[in-house]
Amino acid sequence: MARPLDVEALPAQAPRATAATPGASTARRWWRRFARNRGAVFGLAVFLAIILMAVFAGLLAPYDPLIQGVGPANAAPTWTHWAGTDSFGRDMLSRIIYGARIALVVGIGAVLLAMVVGVALGLVAGYYGGWVDVVIMRVMDGLFAFPIIILAIAMMAVMGFGVKNVIIAVGVGFVAPFARVTRADVLAVKEEPYIEAARLAGVPGPAIIARHVLPNVLAPIIVQAALRVSGAIITESGLSFLGLGPPPPTPVWGSMIAEGRNFIVMAPHISTIPGIALMVTVVGLNLLGDGLRDALDPRLRR
Amino acid sequence: MPLLAVEDLVKHFPLREGLLTRVLPGRRRVVRAVDGVSFTIEPGETLGLVGESGCGKTTTGRLVLRAIEPTRGRIVFDGEDITARPPGQLLPFRRKAQIVFQDPYTSLNPRMTIGRIVAEPIRVHRLATRRELPDRVRALLDMVGLQPEHAGRYPHELSGGQRQRVGIARALAVGPRLIVGDEAVSALDVSVRAQILNLFVELRESLGLAYLFVSHDLGVIRFVSHRVAVMYLGTLVEVAPTSALFKQPLHPYTQALMAAIPIIGDGRTSIFDQPRLLEGELPSPIDLPRGCRFASRCPHRFARCDDAEPPLREAAPGHAVACHLYEGG
């Protein structure tokens, strides 16, 4: 019987071996799927707008947000002050733009912190199992039981104010969901043959977790992160509304809303406009997270 | 001296019973997956381990590699008692014995390139310097019939047959002397299966590898094995050189197995019209009967079969069978 055809001399036959780089065409496909979801594109636009505002605040803001009396106090929006002024005569638009900076820093910072800690805990709990798993997950359950805002208030009371502490307080509150999501996927991935292959090749535990488990559970974690940023921003705004956020005169949307409480009838714009900014941001980020999940999940679950 | 000698290997899996049975005294029920199996494999020899689902052949393959811990028994590899070693000190053994899995779609990390997958065992055992690594990987890929450019690809870009080749390259990376094939071709299409089987034979000849080839497919076993061991419900019922087994199967189960295999017929008669097909179902591996495990379905059953379990004994030179029919006297 003739020797069979050389398997690899038939490039047209191998079903998927046509991509030059593995990343290029799959990335384009993800984008196509993502772009079909109009809500997600809107969310992406919002996200980019917020980032632009935060980064280029100095260039975009027409006035210095901290200087009082640049205009009449409690003035409704006019052509000179597009968002009006607050009770100290400060330009609202500039304060909104600078407020985006804090929102972003706290939102992303808290989520990053929660992600690093939560994922690590989830990996260890899921892979090793046994009493390690039990202990970690019971602690997580305890954390989960606290409403985040109560937890944050308690921590701020202990640690004091300041942006850094807000990030830590909010971050701690989000550790538990990351740990849970990670652990669930680790439990599934752990049973795959390629994990056993690595074990039988002599790869030590921590290396298996880092090289084999983590890359394969990353997908839902990324989606979680995207979805949680909006929650972090809301929590931070809640804290600053209650006066527990960065101290005045720092422009923060939450405290701006609080400041406008007394003027809600005469000058509703002082509370309303930061409120709208917050709402648009949160809704946009949620849509972005949903869109990411829809576009990424079925692909990454190969 | 045999490369691998397995003595009285036993693996019982505990059953998860309710709270009451756990608390009350009495014998705990177990699944007797592997119940006293002994065999040897010489260097360069391929032993085919065949049986239907639930017979314990896959578990045996895993036990031999100590991927799962035996309940009892000894495994001697290259003169050394592997079972006596503590689990943390198995690294040197992992170089000598490797595995190829059944499913090409889940046996490779989807997030690693082929090159990294094949290189990993080499790195773990420090068998090459960083500079030598790419050449080693290329050589391994070449050995299994893949091209160097495959090293940069991801598993999902390869076909099932190509992925299985990667799995083989990974197993070969550490230079083992024994490879356990766990249904290594069962998940492949017929035409691809043939390619991979040919590859196994080629590698055996050029590298002097021994195989423990686990499969439910007698045709595959016949093609690739020097000797065959037939398993039923956790024990070996017959062990013989391949040609002897297929020419003259002694154990009634082996005979029934062969009669049931649909080989290419002549189109005039059908094996499915034959009356001598095996009736009945497998007894449960939890509540095993007292005598021969096959008695309930055996067409030649007699009184002795229900009383005592027949030991595996040589009935002809090199041909062992566990059946009372062949117990002299």
Added chain:
Amino acid sequence: MDPVLEVRDLVVEFTTEDGPLRAVDGVSFSIGRGEIVGLVGESGAGKTLTSEALLGLIRCPPGRVSGEVRFRGRNLLALEEPALARIRGKEIAMIFQNPGASLNPVFRVGDQLVEAMALHLGDGRGVLRRRAAQILTRVGIPSAATRARDYPHQFSGGMAQRVMIGMGVACAPGLLIADEPTTALDVTIQAQVLSLIRRLAREMGMAVLLVSHDLGIVSQMCHRVIVMYAGRIVEEAAIATVFRAPAHPYTRALIACLPGLDDGGRLGAIGGVMPGLKAVPRGCRFHPRCNLAEPRCAVEEPVLRPAGADQIAACHLVGTE
């Protein structure tokens, strides 16, 4: 005698992100009364989709089925869902690879059998229950009356498949479509199940379309064989002919791939892989892997032509020898 099933130019197309793809590309065949026909091919050849298309089981959109499927004279593809539902289970039955997935785990097996019959037969429950027990006995389940009160999880794989067969033949269909019915079963159990199908086909005069990738099974079960490759039929022949003198190079290569129980040396293998739907080659779909390919094969797609009495193949080399 009129064939029970006549399929003409069946096409199954899917709209995907990369455009429309034809998984089944112009398939035609017929099955006579009491005939067991094997539909053979490797994964991706389109055999399962063909069998699903016959009963309207393909979701459209994204699928699109065209062509003609005449069952006892009527074109099934032209029927609306209610009419099709009356035919399914009663005149055409289908059994699948995994019986566990087809049986509802929360209902007793006997009740499911009765349910299947009640949909199509007008008899009362008592009559149907007795019939159900009879059917279970007929498919070889011991203590049928008692077993009818068991749930699916209490049956082993082989027994569950027998129950499925029982449900399939309960209303005495004219055609049974069996899609890889024994792939998940052990060899000895497989033999029991297949021999049951053969017996029932003989006793009931029922036609069977057996879809399988296993040439061995097909050679022992079927009267005729249809070989599919990349969505098309490449050969169709009577059983004795196709194994004695296969006409199409793919069929020949496939047979040579099988480790028989009586050889050694190298297995004939087929290099390369069956083309995916997106990469169908020009000309003959098999030519890149064919060791007899001529220049013409890369340009012109061959049509099915007679290769002998009772045999047709789609190959340029057929008929020239």
